[in-house]
Amino acid sequence: MTDIKAEVDALPGLDPRAPLLQVADLHVEFRTRDGVAKAVNGVNFWLHPGETLAILGESGCGKSVTAQAIMGILDTPPGHVTRGQVLYRGVDLLRLPEKKRRRVRANRIAMIFQDALSALNPVYPIGFQLGELFRKHRGMSRHDAKRRSIELLDQVRIPAARDRINDYPHQFSGGMRQRVMIAMALALDPEVLIADEPTTALDVTVQAQIMSLLAELQRQRNMGLVLITHDMGVVADVADRISVMYAGRVVEEAPVYDIYARPAHPYTRALLESIPRLDRKGRQLNAISGLPPALTELPPGCSFGPRCGYARDVCRREAPPAYQIAPHRVASCHFIREVLGV
Amino acid sequence: MSEMQPLVRSGVAGQPGTPAEATGPVAGRPRHRDAGGKPRSLAGDAWLDLRRSKVFWTAAGLVAVILLMAAWPALFTSADPRECLLARKHAGPSGGAFFGYDFQGCDVFAKTVYGARASIVVGVCGTLIAGGIGLVIGLAAGFHGGWLDAVLSRFIDIVLGIPFLLAAIVLAKRLTADPASDGVLAVTCTLGLLGWTTAARVMRSAVISAKNQDYVAAARMLGAGPMRLMTRHVLPNSIGPFVVVLTLLLGVNIAGEATLSYLGIGLKNDAISWGIAIAEAGPYARAAAAPLVWPSVFLAATVLAFIMLGDAIRDAFDPKLR
Numbered sequence: 001m002t003d004i005k006a007e008v009d010a011l012p013g014l015d016p017r018a019p020l021l022q023v024a025d026l027h028v029e030f031r032t033r034d035g036v037a038k039a040v041n042g043v044n045f046w047l048h049p050g051e052t053l054a055i056l057g058e059s060g061c062g063k064s065v066t067a068q069a070i071m072g073i074l075d076t077p078p079g080h081v082t083r084g085q086v087l088y089r090g091v092d093l094l095r096l097p098e099k100k101r102r103r104v105r106a107n108r109i110a111m112i113f114q115d116a117l118s119a120l121n122p123v124y125p126i127g128f129q130l131g132e133l134f135r136k137h138r139g140m141s142r143h144d145a146k147r148r149s150i151e152l153l154d155q156v157r158i159p160a161a162r163d164r165i166n167d168y169p170h171q172f173s174g175g176m177r178q179r180v181m182i183a184m185a186l187a188l189d190p191e192v193l194i195a196d197e198p199t200t201a202l203d204v205t206v207q208a209q210i211m212s213l214l215a216e217l218q219r220q221r222n223m224g225l226v227l228i229t230h231d232m233g234v235v236a237d238v239a240d241r242i243s244v245m246y247a248g249r250v251v252e253e254a255p256v257y258d259i260y261a262r263p264a265h266p267y268t269r270a271l272l273e274s275i276p277r278l279d280r281k282g283r284q285l286n287a288i289s290g291l292p293p294a295l296t297e298l299p300p301g302c303s304f305g306p307r308c309g310y311a312r313d314v315c316r317r318e319a320p321p322a323y324q325i326a327p328h329r330v331a332s333c334h335f336i337r338e339v340l341g342v
Numbered sequence: 343m344s345e346m347q348p349l350v351r352s353g354v355a356g357q358p359g360t361p362a363e364a365t366g367p368v369a370g371r372p373r374h375r376d377a378g379g380k381p382r383s384l385a386g387d388a389w390l391d392l393r394r395s396k397v398f399w400t401a402a403g404l405v406a407v408i409l410l411m412a413a414w415p416a417l418f419t420s421a422d423p424r425e426c427l428l429a430r431k432h433a434g435p436s437g438g439a440f441f442g443y444d445f446q447g448c449d450v451f452a453k454t455v456y457g458a459r460a461s462i463v464v465g466v467c468g469t470l471i472a473g474g475i476g477l478v479i480g481l482a483a484g485f486h487g488g489w490l491d492a493v494l495s496r497f498i499d500i501v502l503g504i505p506f507l508l509a510a511i512v513l514a515k516r517l518t519a520d521p522a523s524d525g526v527l528a529v530t531c532t533l534g535l536l537g538w539t540t541a542a543r544v545m546r547s548a549v550i551s552a553k554n555q556d557y558v559a560a561a562r563m564l565g566a567g568p569m570r571l572m573t574r575h576v577l578p579n580s581i582g583p584f585v586v587v588l589t590l591l592l593g594v595n596i597a598g599e600a601t602l603s604y605l606g607i608g609l610k611n612d613a614i615s616w617g618i619a620i621a622e623a624g625p626y627a628r629a630a631a632a633p634l635v636w637p638s639v640f641l642a643a644t645v646l647a648f649i650m651l652g653d654a655i656r657d658a659f660d661p662k663l664r
Contacts, residue, residue, distance in 0.1 A: 073559050103565065105565040110564070113560055118555055118556040119560040121574075123578045185563075187564075
């Protein structure tokens with residue numbers, strides 16, 4: 001039995017002082033029959049241990065594709081990473097041979113899927129699926145693997161875990177399934193957890209339970225958490241920083257308080273204005289008019305331009321660069337000052 | 343907002359079934375647990391459905407009798423099917439010979455009972471060969487995709503395009519060149535080599551749909567390699583429809599053996615099979631119908647039993663029908 005943890009530690013170029021996870025200039029495209037869909041167009045972010053980064057954006061903006069590209073589970077073809085780096089402690093995962101990369105998955109970086117029912121194999125009991133991880137990755141005996149599985153299910157608060165270990169995924173409720181999924185993702189003690197809309201398929205009360213469970217497990221383990229969501233309400237409580245994505249780009253990145261207090265990008269601002277608020281009851285909500293651009297034919301210049309109230313000629317000609325507003329605060333807009341109101 | 347509220351209330355009131363369903367028919371025990379509190383698997387669920395199905399029990403009973411007949415024909419008749427007296431030509435039923443005698447004075451009942459073995463052996467082995475080829479080709483094409491899928495799919499199309507009887511005649515003729523052989527191997531191989539196409543197609547499409555499921559991506563995310571993905575995740579989730587196609591194919595192959603034997607290119611020499619019996623009795627059908635009718639009835643019942651069994655099992659396993 002080779003020790004997988006040690007094997008990952010021995011990866012050439014691994015630097016314990018480098019950021020836990022850094023994504024630089026990531027480009028992903030889907031080569032389909034209808035043309036090339038540019039799903040991710042230069043995403044940048046970094047993550048430190050114990051930190052929660054929320055990636056916020058509407059459907060089709062490239063959030064999940066970014067997550068899949070980091071995990072290396074893009075469907076290829078049609079999906080291709082065309083440019084960029086995904087650095088885990090300084091090691092570019094995109095350049096690792098598939099065999100080595102597989103070692104990193106689950107051991108160092110794990111992911112939770114949106115729909116836990118379809119993400120669990122229907123033909124095996126959950127205890128078997130969990131135990132398999134310990135047996136294959138850690139070389140545990142069947143008995144030890146079962147004991148660890150029960151411990152883990154207890155940690156994610158599955159009641160009567162010992163009795164439910166031989167249950168099949170379809171015998172669990174939605175919230176419980178997501179807990180099982182979380183247990184599987186955390187089984188091998190990853191340092192980075194990517195949660196791809198972990199609560200979208202659940203109802204509101206269960207959403208809150210799952211989010212607090214995630215936050216608690218993250219604190220206990222000092223994990224880096226990438227939380228992908230389209231729900232600004234979910235983000236506000238748990239995230240440290242927020243990256244707002246639009247049409248495959250990060251348009252604004254900022255600490256959570258700053259984004260809510262003073263959005264620097266027109267899209268962020270419009271998103272915040274479209275949330276119903278108690279203190280503005282009875283007034284019309286501001287919806288963002290229009291639709292996101294088709295990824296097969298992104299407009300030249302700023303992709304948000306056609307829907308933006310601040311847009312002028314320059315927006316149609318040039319894509320805005322990322323402006324550093326403050327430390328840890330970046331926004332891509334030609335008219336940041338106007339949006340910020342300074 | 344005020345307009346919304348009555349709608350919401352009527353929505354809740356409009357689901358009177360929900361609370362009753364939640365408690366379930368068996369008070370306090372969730373539907374998916376049996377009396378011992380043990381959880382049920384998909385197969386367990388399917389078995390529970392099958393247990394209540396009349397079609398399943400009828401088919402299973404018939405299949406059991408036929409298998410018994412194939413294994414121990416002596417249980418059903420004490421007569422020797424090869425003991426023929428021309429003096430009894432086309433004689434009516436007497437004693438243990440419930441179906442009378444054929445044109446050579448052989449006991450029709452005994453011959454029919456002993457004929458089951460050839461049909462079952464050829465049917466089962468032919469289906470296993472076809473299943474093996476279909477499984478490998480379907481799984482490879484579906485899982486690998488890309489150029490391999492294109493090549494294998496066209497190959498399936500080509501084999502599917504060959505007229506079955508023509509190919510079977512050529513192949514069986516070629517394989518039975520040895521005059522000493524009784525033709526069982528030849529017929530089995532012929533049916534196996536020509537019959538796998540549907541199974542392979544079904545397997546391929548089931549594999550493709552299983553491959554794109556989230557749990558396969560999740561397994562990949564958890565570090566599973568391609569072999570593990572294929573054998574542990576894709577195969578068990580795509581084998582269901584394939585198995586059902588095989589049960590149907592079993593019936594088809596039994597009929598195919600009879601067809602080839604009837605045409606004189608199947609089993610031969612002194613082999614006893616329903617197909618040969620039907621072929622031999624054909625010319626004398628007006629003088630004595632029984633030697634033609636009874637093997638035909640047994641053949642039809644066997645094919646029907648296997649197809650019904652396949653149907654019942656498919657219904658029980660198909661989650662869309664539950």
